[in-house]
Structure formats: C-alpha cells, structure tokens
Amino acid sequence: MRPSRLHIPKHHSRPGETPDFSYLELAPAGATQRPDINTRVRDMNGLAFELVRVIDDGHTAVGPWNPHLDPPELQVGLRHMMLTRAFDDRMQRMQRAGKTSFYMRSLGEEAVAVAQGMALRPTDMLFPSYRQQGLYVVRGRPLVDLMCQLLSNTRDMCKGRQLPIMYHWRDGNIFSISGNLTTQFPQAVGWAMAAAIKGTDDIAATWIGEGSSAEADFHHAMLFASVYEAPVILNVVNNQWAISTFQGFAGGEHRSFAARGPGFGMAGLRVDGNDFLAVYAVTRWAAERARNGFGPTIIEHVTYRGAAHSTSDDPARYRPKDDYERWPLGDPVERLKNHLIDLGEWSEERHAALAKEMDEHVVASWKEAVTYGTLTEAPRLDAHLMFEDVFKEMPEHLKKQEAELRAERAEK
Amino acid sequence: MAQMNMIQALNSAMDIMLGRDPGVVILGEDVGFFGGVFRVTDGLQRKYGEHRVLDTPIAEGGIVAAAIGMGVNGLRPVAEIQFADYIYPAYDQIVSELARLRYRSAGEFFAPVTIRTPCGGGIRGGQTHSQSPEGVFAHVSGLKVVMPSNPYDAKGLLISAIEDDDPVVFFEPKRIYNGPFDGDPNKPAVPWSTHPKGDVPEGYYTVPIGKCDVVREGGDVTIVTYGTMVHVCEAAARSLGLDAEIIDVRTMVPLDVETLVNSVQKTGRCVVAHEATRFGGYGGELSATIQEECFWHLEAPILRVAGWDTPYPHAFEWEYFPGQARVAAALRTVMEAAA
Numbered sequence: 012m013r014p015s016r017l018h019i020p021k022h023h024s025r026p027g028e029t030p031d032f033s034y035l036e037l038a039p040a041g042a043t044q045r046p047d048i049n050t051r052v053r054d055m056n057g058l059a060f061e062l063v064r065v066i067d068d069g070h071t072a073v074g075p076w077n078p079h080l081d082p083p084e085l086q087v088g089l090r091h092m093m094l095t096r097a098f099d100d101r102m103q104r105m106q107r108a109g110k111t112s113f114y115m116r117s118l119g120e121e122a123v124a125v126a127q128g129m130a131l132r133p134t135d136m137l138f139p140s141y142r143q144q145g146l147y148v149v150r151g152r153p154l155v156d157l158m159c160q161l162l163s164n165t166r167d168m169c170k171g172r173q174l175p176i177m178y179h180w181r182d183g184n185i186f187s188i189s190g191n192l193t194t195q196f197p198q199a200v201g202w203a204m205a206a207a208i209k210g211t212d213d214i215a216a217t218w219i220g221e222g223s224s225a226e227a228d229f230h231h232a233m234l235f236a237s238v239y240e241a242p243v244i245l246n247v248v249n250n251q252w253a254i255s256t257f258q259g260f261a262g263g264e265h266r267s268f269a270a271r272g273p274g275f276g277m278a279g280l281r282v283d284g285n286d287f288l289a290v291y292a293v294t295r296w297a298a299e300r301a302r303n304g305f306g307p308t309i310i311e312h313v314t315y316r317g318a319a320h321s322t323s324d325d326p327a328r329y330r331p332k333d334d335y336e337r338w339p340l341g342d343p344v345e346r347l348k349n350h351l352i353d354l355g356e357w358s359e360e361r362h363a364a365l366a367k368e369m370d371e372h373v374v375a376s377w378k379e380a381v382t383y384g385t386l387t388e389a390p391r392l393d394a395h396l397m398f399e400d401v402f403k404e405m406p407e408h409l410k411k412q413e414a415e416l417r418a419e420r421a422e423k
Numbered sequence: 424m425a426q427m428n429m430i431q432a433l434n435s436a437m438d439i440m441l442g443r444d445p446g447v448v449i450l451g452e453d454v455g456f457f458g459g460v461f462r463v464t465d466g467l468q469r470k471y472g473e474h475r476v477l478d479t480p481i482a483e484g485g486i487v488a489a490a491i492g493m494g495v496n497g498l499r500p501v502a503e504i505q506f507a508d509y510i511y512p513a514y515d516q517i518v519s520e521l522a523r524l525r526y527r528s529a530g531e532f533f534a535p536v537t538i539r540t541p542c543g544g545g546i547r548g549g550q551t552h553s554q555s556p557e558g559v560f561a562h563v564s565g566l567k568v569v570m571p572s573n574p575y576d577a578k579g580l581l582i583s584a585i586e587d588d589d590p591v592v593f594f595e596p597k598r599i600y601n602g603p604f605d606g607d608p609n610k611p612a613v614p615w616s617t618h619p620k621g622d623v624p625e626g627y628y629t630v631p632i633g634k635c636d637v638v639r640e641g642g643d644v645t646i647v648t649y650g651t652m653v654h655v656c657e658a659a660a661r662s663l664g665l666d667a668e669i670i671d672v673r674t675m676v677p678l679d680v681e682t683l684v685n686s687v688q689k690t691g692r693c694v695v696a697h698e699a700t701r702f703g704g705y706g707g708e709l710s711a712t713i714q715e716e717c718f719w720h721l722e723a724p725i726l727r728v729a730g731w732d733t734p735y736p737h738a739f740e741w742e743y744f745p746g747q748a749r750v751a752a753a754l755r756t757v758m759e760a761a762a
Contacts, residue, residue, distance in 0.1 A: 136496070170529040179528040186495065187528040191519045197485050198520070201492020208448065208474050208498065215492075227512070231485030238480055400526045401565050403533070403588045406633065406677035 020259025026327060030334035035313070036060070036267075037339060040067035040286075041074025048300040052278050059269040059279030062313065065288035066346055070353035078292040082356035088129060088287055089347050089357070090365060092121040095145040096344060097369040098154055099318075101377060102161060106175075106322045110385055111161045113175045117142045119317030119335060122287045122343035123218075123248055125149055130294035131216060136206075138186045138199035138217035141176050142248065150183045154373060158380035163392065166383040170399070171392045192223040196232035196245065203243035203301075204235070214301040216244040216294075221268050221311075222253020225261045229271075233309070237275040242301035244294065245309040247271075248284065250316035255329040269311035277307055284312030285343040288350070313340065394420075427623040428615040429600045432574035433463050433539070436581035437501060439627050441471045444499060447585060450477040450486060451503030451539075460505055461541055461600060487513035487538065491521055494534030501585055507542035507594060508554045521590045522565035537584045537591045542570070543651050543698050544730075545598035545608070545744055549737035555650070555699035555730070560592045561675040561708070567632055568675040570594040572653040573603065573620035576673060579630030587632060596650040596698075606655035606746040632674045635682040641668040644692040644757055647683055647709050649673060652696045652728075652745065659750035665758065675705055683709070684716040691722040692757045696750055701729035723760030726753040 024030045043061040046054070065072050072079075080088075099116040106114040117124065124145025131137070137146055147157060159166040161175040168179065179187035186202075189195060199217035206213045219229065224247050236243050247268040251258050261268075272279025278300065282293045290312065297308035315338040319326050351357030384390040398405060398413040405413075427435065440447045449464055455478035458465030468476035479486050483504055490500035504510045510517075517538070525533040544553030561568045567589050571577040577595070584591035598604050602613045615621030638653060643665045646656045649672040660667035668686050672678070687693045693713055695706040706727040714725055728745050735743055 138492075168529060168531075169527065172529065173527050177527070179531055181528070181531040187524060187532050189520060189527070191515060194488065194516060194520050197488030197516075198492040198495070201489030201494075202496045203492070204489060205448075205493040205496035205498045208493075209496070227484055228488060228516075231482050231488055234480050234482060235485050235489050239477075400530045402567075402677075403525070407680065408677065 020257070020264050022257050022259070024331050024334065026329065026331060028331055030331045030337045032337070032339050035339065036062070038062040038064065040064035043074070043076065045075035045296070048296060048303060049305050052273060052276050055278065056273040059273050059281060060267055062281050062283055063289045063293050064283040064286050065292060066286050066350050070346070070349040072288055072350065076289055076292040078288055078295060080288070080291065082351065082354060084129070085347065085351055086356065088125055089344070089351065091125040091129070091145060091148045092287070092344050092347065093365055094369045094372065095121045095125065095148050097366070097373045098144070098148070098157070101373045102158070103322065105377065111175050112386060113322055114161065115141050115176050115321045116318040117144055119315045119338070119342065120248060120250055120284065121145050122290050122347070123246070123284050123312045123314060126287045126290035127216065127246070127294045130291045131298055132213070134184060134213050135298070136184045136186065136199070136202050136213065136215045138195040138202070138215060139188060140192070140195070140218045140220060140223070140248070141188055142220070143218050144176070146185055147178060147180065147183070150180070150185065152180055152183055154376040155380050158377055159383055162380060162383070162385045164380070164384035165390045165392055167392065170396045172397070193219050193226035193228040197228050197235060200232050200235045200241050200243050203241040204239050207242055212302050214242040214244065214298055216246065218246040218248055220253060221247050221249035221258045221263055222256060222261045224268055224271070233271060233275045233277065236307040237277045240306035243307045244297045244301060245307060247309065247311045248314060249311050250314050252316045252320065252330070254320045254324060267311055269309055272309040277309055279309045279311070281311045281313060283340055284314030285340040285346060287343060287347045315340070424622045425625050426616045426621055427574045427578070428602065428621065429571070429574045429577045429595065430461060430463050432578035432623050433581055433595065434465060434467070435623070435625065436578040436585070437464065437467060438470070440582060440585045441467060441475055443627065446497060446499045447501065448475050448477065448493060448498050449501045449503070450479050450490060452479055452481055452505050454478060454503050459503065461597060463539070464503065483509055483513040484516055487516040487521065487536070490536045491516065491524070491534040494536045495532055499535050499585060501537045501539060504538060504540040506552050507540040507556055508551045510540055510556065517560070517566070517592070518563050522563050525589070526565060533588060534590065535588045537581070537593055539581070539593045539595060541597040542594040543596040543598050544735050544740060545604065545651065547737065547740060548735070550734035553735035555594070555697065557594050557675050558699055558703070558705035561705050565590070566676060567591040568594070569632060569673065570596065570650045570675065571673060572596065572599065572650055572671050573618065574615050574623050575620040576630050576636065578623055579628050580632065580673065582627065583629045583632050586629070591632070594650070598651050599654065603654045604651055605658035606744065608741055633677040633679055634673065635679040636671040636673055637682065637686070638669040638671050639667065641666040642690060643667055644694065644754060645670060645686040645690045646694050646696060647672060647713070648696040649675070650698060652698055655745070655747055656696050656750050659747040659754060662747060663751055663754055665754060667754070672709070678712070680712055680716065683713055687713050687717040688720045691720050693721070693725045694728060694750070694753045694757055695725060696728040696745060698730050698745060700732045701727055702732045704729055723757045726757055728753045
C-alpha cells in the first residue's frame with residue numbers, strides 16, 4: 012500500500028536553469044481537422060486537446076485552418092501588432108521614467124488581440140482583460156486617448172478613477188476593464204444572452220488569462236454560456252504565467268484549458284496563440300458558429316508572456332531570463348513577418364521602415380498626450396470629479412461631502 | 424384599488440414593467456415556470472415567455488454577472504436572489520462591478536439592474552434563511568438600497584427601482600409578505616386586507632427612492648425603523664401609550680436625512696430599530712447621522728434596538744428577534760432620561 016500523497020505542480024524551470032518546455036503538447040501545422048461550424052460538440056471533443064496551427068516552420072500557411080487572407084490584410088495585421096508592441100515599449104519606458112504609475116505589456120501575445128479583433132465585426136462586443144490592448148489598436152482608438160488614460164490627465168477617459176491600462180470605449184464596443192479578475196467573463200455571457208433575446212446577430216467575446224480561470228466567475232461563465240447556448244467566444248489566454256505562478260496551479264497540468272469546454276458540452280479549441288493565421292481562423296470559426304445559433308466556444312490560446320506581469324513585477328526572481336527566446340512557438344510578429352516575406356509580400360527593409368514609422372507615431376502621440384497634463388504635472392483634473400458618476404444623479408450626501416472637500420481645499 | 428398582499432403587489436409591479444418595457448427581463452432560481460419559491464413571479468413566464476422570465480442555474484454570482492451584461496446591452500434586468508442569505512456568492516459582482524461600473528467608466532457604461540431578495544427572520548429559517556444584510560450593501564458606494572414595509576410601498580418602490588438607471592438592491596422582509604406582523608408569534612396571523620397599505624392601485628405608480636415615510640406623527644419620541652420592525656415598533660409604542668412619531672426609512676441609500684432630523688429636532692428623543700445585527704449595522708449610521716444633526720435638541724441618548732450579534736438561531740428565533748419587549752424597554756429608557 013502506498014500512502015496518500017499531496018501533488019505539488021512542478022515548475023518547468025527556475026532562474027539559472029535551462030528552460031524546458033517539454034511539458035507542452037504540440038502538433039505540427041496543418042495537422043488538426045477543421046469541422047463544420049454546425050458540428051455537434053460531442054463529435055469534436057478532440058479539438059480541445061489538439062493544437063490548431065497554420066504557419067509551419069518553413070513560414071508557409073498549411074492545412075484546413077488556413078484562412079486564406081489577402082496579403083494586404085496580413086500587412087494590416089502585422090502593422091497592428093507592431094504598433095501595439097511599439098506602444099507597449101514606449102509606455103514601459105515612460106513608467107520607468109516616472110511619468111506614469113503602472114503599465115502592463117502584451118509582448119508575445121499581440122497576435123491574440125490583433126487577429127481576434129480583426130476576425131470579429133465592429134459591432135461585436137468585447138470584454139477584455141488587461142493584456143488585450145491590441146483590440147484598441149485594431150478598432151482604431153487614437154493612441155493619444157489611451158496615453159491620456161495612462162497619465163490620468165485632463166483628457167483621461169476614466170476621469171482619474173482607474174489604474175493605468177483600465178480602458179473602456181463604448182463607441183468602439185469595448186467594455187470597461189475591471190481590475191478584478193474574471194468578472195468580465197460571465198458579464199460577456201449576459202451581454203450575449205441579451206443579444207439573443209433582442210434577436211440581433213451580434214456576438215460577445217471575452218478574455219482572461221489561464222490563471223484567472225481558477226476564479227468562480229469562470230465556472231459561472233461556462234455554465235451560463237452552455238446552458239443558454241449564448242453567442243459568445245470565451246478566450247483563455249494561456250501565457251503560462253499568473254504573475255509568478257505557472258499554469259499548473261490553475262489546473263493546466265492534467266488537462267488543457269480548452270478541455271473545460273467539452274465538460275460543459277461546449278466547443279473547445281486549442282490554438283497556437285503566436286500564429287496570427289491560426290488565431291484568426293479559429294476566431295472566425297467560433298464567431299460564425301455563435302452568430303448562426305450553434306452556441307459558444309472556449310478557445311485556449313497557447314502563448315507566452317514575454318515580459319514581466321507588470322511594471323511592478325520582476326520575473327528574474329522566478330523564471331529563467333532567456334525563456335521567451337526559447338519558447339517553442341516563437342514570436343508572433345516574427346512569424347507573420349516571415350510568412351509575408353515567404354509570400355513575396357514583405358521584406359526586411361519594409362519591416363524596418365514600418366517599425367520606425369510605428370515608433371515615430373508613438374512618440375508623436377506621447378508628445379501630444381503630455382500637453383494635456385500628467386499624474387503629477389499641470390494641467391490636472393478637478394478632484395471634485397470624484398463625486399460624479401457614483402450615481403446617475405448626485406445624491407444629497409455626496410453633494411454635502413463635495414462641499415466639505417471644497418472647504419477643506421480652500422483652507423489650505 | 425385592489426386588496427393585495429406584498430407578494431401580489433411585487434408581482435403586479437413586475438407584471439406592469441414587463442408589459443411597459445420590452446427591455447425588462449426577470450432571472451433567478453425557480454422564478455420562471457414555478458413562479459418563485461415565495462410565488463412572487465407567479466404567472467409572469469406564462470404571460471411574457473421564457474425569454475423574458477428566465478430560470479437560471481443555482482449560481483448567484485452568475486445570475487448577477489449575467490444581469491450586468493444584459494444591462495450593459497440595453498436590457499433592464501430584475502434578478503431574484505432566492506434568499507438574502509444566498510447573496511454572498513454574488514458579492515464581488517455586486518460590489519466591485521455593478522456598483523462601480525458607471526464610476527469606473529466615467530458614465531460610458533452602466534447596468535440598470537434591480538436585485539430582489541427576501542430577507543429577515545421569523546419564519547423558522549435558521550441562520551441561513553433569516554439574515555438582514557442591508558447594512559453590508561448600504562456601506563458600498565454606488566448602490567441604492569431599499570426595504571419596503573407594506574404592499575403599497577413594495578409595488579411603488581419596485582417600479583421605481585426597475586426604472587432607475589442605478590443599481591438597486593431591493594430587500595423584501597419575508598415575514599410580512601402575507602400580513603403585517605407585530606412581533607408576537609403567538610397571536611393569529613393578520614392579513615394585509617386589515618391594513619390600509621394593503622390597498623394597492625392595480626395600475627402603474629411609483630414611490631420615490633430616497634424618501635422616508637412618516638407612518639405616524641407624534642410628539643413624545645421618534646422611532647426610526649424599516650421593514651418588519653415598523654409594525655413591531657407601532658405595536659410597542661401603542662402598548663406603552665406613547666405618542667410616538669414613527670418613521671419608516673424605506674430606502675437606506677440614498678437616506679432622507681431631512682425627514683429624520685426634522686422629527687428628532689421636534690421630539691428630542693429617538694430610538695433606532697432594525698432586525699439586523701447591531702454591531703456595525705445600519706442603525707449605527709442612522710444613530711450617528713441623527714446625533715450629528717440633532718445633538719443640541721436631544722433629551723436623551725439615541726438607543727439602538729437590533730438583533731443580537733449572533734447568527735440567527737433556529738430554535739431560539741423569538742429570543743433573537745427584536746420584539747415588542749426589546750423595543751418597549753428602549754422606549755422606556757429614552758422616555759425616562761431626564762432632560
């Protein structure tokens with residue numbers, strides 16, 4: 012007889028060790044079947060355990076999931092990813108220079124937000140987490156507006172109430188980022204239920220990290236989406252890390268996150284999250300499925316958090332320094348770039364020129380944004396804005412407190 | 424006018440709003456085909472269909488989250504949490520999301536959700552079917568909190584809540600669903616047909632959120648209370664022969680401070696009574712607010728009457744419940760205090 016035992020999920024590698032990604036179950040590009048959108052869940056459970064990949068190691072698009080996008084569309088996708096990365100790089104440096112309090116980069120995960128944003132309709136409602144800034148780039152929100160939010164300045168869309176990166180955009184159909192994890196997941200399902208009740212063909216899409224799938228809200232979202240067959244895409248961005256905690260502690264050791272889907276009777280897909288074409292293709296598939304009344308899909312994006320969790324985090328304390336370079340699924344920007352070069356539709360020169368253009372655009376946007384103030388430099392927001400929007404109309408007790416603050420400031 | 428108990432009045436409010444506004448939807452556990460465990464949504468699914476009155480999984484967090492998403496998509500959801508004691512799995516969605524969505528998005532997004540939930544004891548519910556957690560929600564910025572004490576107010580306040588663009592947590596004291604209960608469990612039950620507030624208009628009307636109701640004018644002492652305790656306090660004051668001014672707070676947030684202050688400045692004495700636990704409870708907020716505004720008019724310290732600071736025990740329900748004796752004791756103390 013063996014004594015009972017407590018299993019502690021084992022980290023793939025620690026600082027100073029050689030990164031070991033042998034735990035990943037990979038598949039060659041083109042190997043995974045593409046079922047019709049009306050396929051019953053029970054007939055495609057395997058998708059949750061396989062890996063949809065399109066761009067192969069020779070940079071060629073292969074297999075049934077190839078979305079056959081035209082080169083100009085691919086170039087737009089590359090441009091969006093590169094702008095996202097240039098924006099992230101500059102904002103990281105501005106935080107280090109003390110201009111903002113906080114930032115979160117999406118390095119290595121750009122294909123998820125950008126390809127998905129492009130695969131959905133502008134009227135589809137997006138409920139992102141904090142690492143899908145690419146959605147704002149795809150939907151065309153000026154960077155200046157995002158920067159003003161980061162700066163909590165006089166043009167801050169959040170009026171100084173939210174931590175940097177917690178954007179929202181009603182007119183762009185992008186929901187407010189909470190800061191509390193996973194809360195948006197079941198809300199997106201509710202939104203999708205309402206779309207179906209109203210009889211529209213708009214769908215909702217929402218994103219969390221694999222670590223956040225541990226929250227009860229994940230279960231609520233999966234349950235409500237499957238019970239009501241809501242037109243929603245539930246994305247789990249498995250970037251392997253929840254701050255310092257690797258995906259094994261969210262339950263990723265024994266089953267893929269996509270496999271939560273079949274457990275609920277929901278379509279589950281596992282996709283190479285660094286493969287722009289694969290992410291685009293599975294999103295279109297899930298969107299058409301939802302839009303045509305065949306129900307929700309959970310998509311697990313297998314990717315890697317190339318940067319720190321946030322500017323407050325130091326990954327050198329818990330993982331090898333060179334692990335991102337050794338990530339077996341590569342870098343999403345490099346992979347799309349090489350694919351375009353392979354097609355004869357791109358070159359190193361054009362790539363360098365585009366990178367420069369993106370940097371210049373970011374720098375020019377920043378120069379404009381700071382003219383509207385920073386967290387510490389004038390012009391500044393009126394502190395009395397804190398009393399607005401608690402309720403639609405300000406009740407008496409808040410009017411009274413606002414007057415107290417006014418008096419308190421007058422005495423200074 | 425019709426004779427209605429609170430269940431019928433609340434049902435009528437939802438019936439009217441489902442009819443007036445195609446965006447109104449009802450969701451909750453057992454609310455659809457069955458009509459709710461307290462029958463408050465009885466017949467509504469039959470009348471308006473399965474897409475307007477939705478049975479849900481047993482997942483309060485999911486119910487409220489789904490309601491928020493629906494509200495963001497232009498609907499006006501009324502979510503039922505079967506017992507207030509079950510509301511805590513939804514607490515994060517209510518406090519971190521529903522209450523603050525308008526604020527954090529600077530007014531771009533909001534979810535006009537009403538959460539109905541039966542509260543209070545006196546029905547042999549034990550510690551998981553008797554709680555009064557209104558104070559827990561009143562403490563949260565961005566929520567309106569309501570608790571009616573009679574059928575007329577219940578219907579008018581629920582219509583106001585559903586029409587309100589801010590989130591409202593709507594507590595229904597279940598002990599008085601069927602009749603005004605004066606705190607004496609040994610007396611035969613009294614139906615709402617014996618009470619003037621059981622006369623309820625059949626059509627649309629509203630009772631404003633943010634206004635107290637002076638249930639009885641008087642000069643000796645002000646009793647500030649709400650929910651089931653309105654009826655207990657009325658009986659206690661009557662038994663002492665006091666000319667008490669009794670104020671039904673009705674909405675915890677926003678609080679109608681003016682009505683309270685005017686009364687206590689007139690009477691100079693005040694007892695605050697609720698069924699919820701005392702420590703850190705909403706009565707402390709009432710008492711402190713009144714003291715700040717009325718200190719120089721007070722003839723005696725403001726006393727609180729409340730449930731004990733224990734869970735609500737099944738076998739000792741009536742020893743726990745702040746009945747007439749506890750209210751009367753506080754009233755006597757306040758009246759005997761020397762000016």
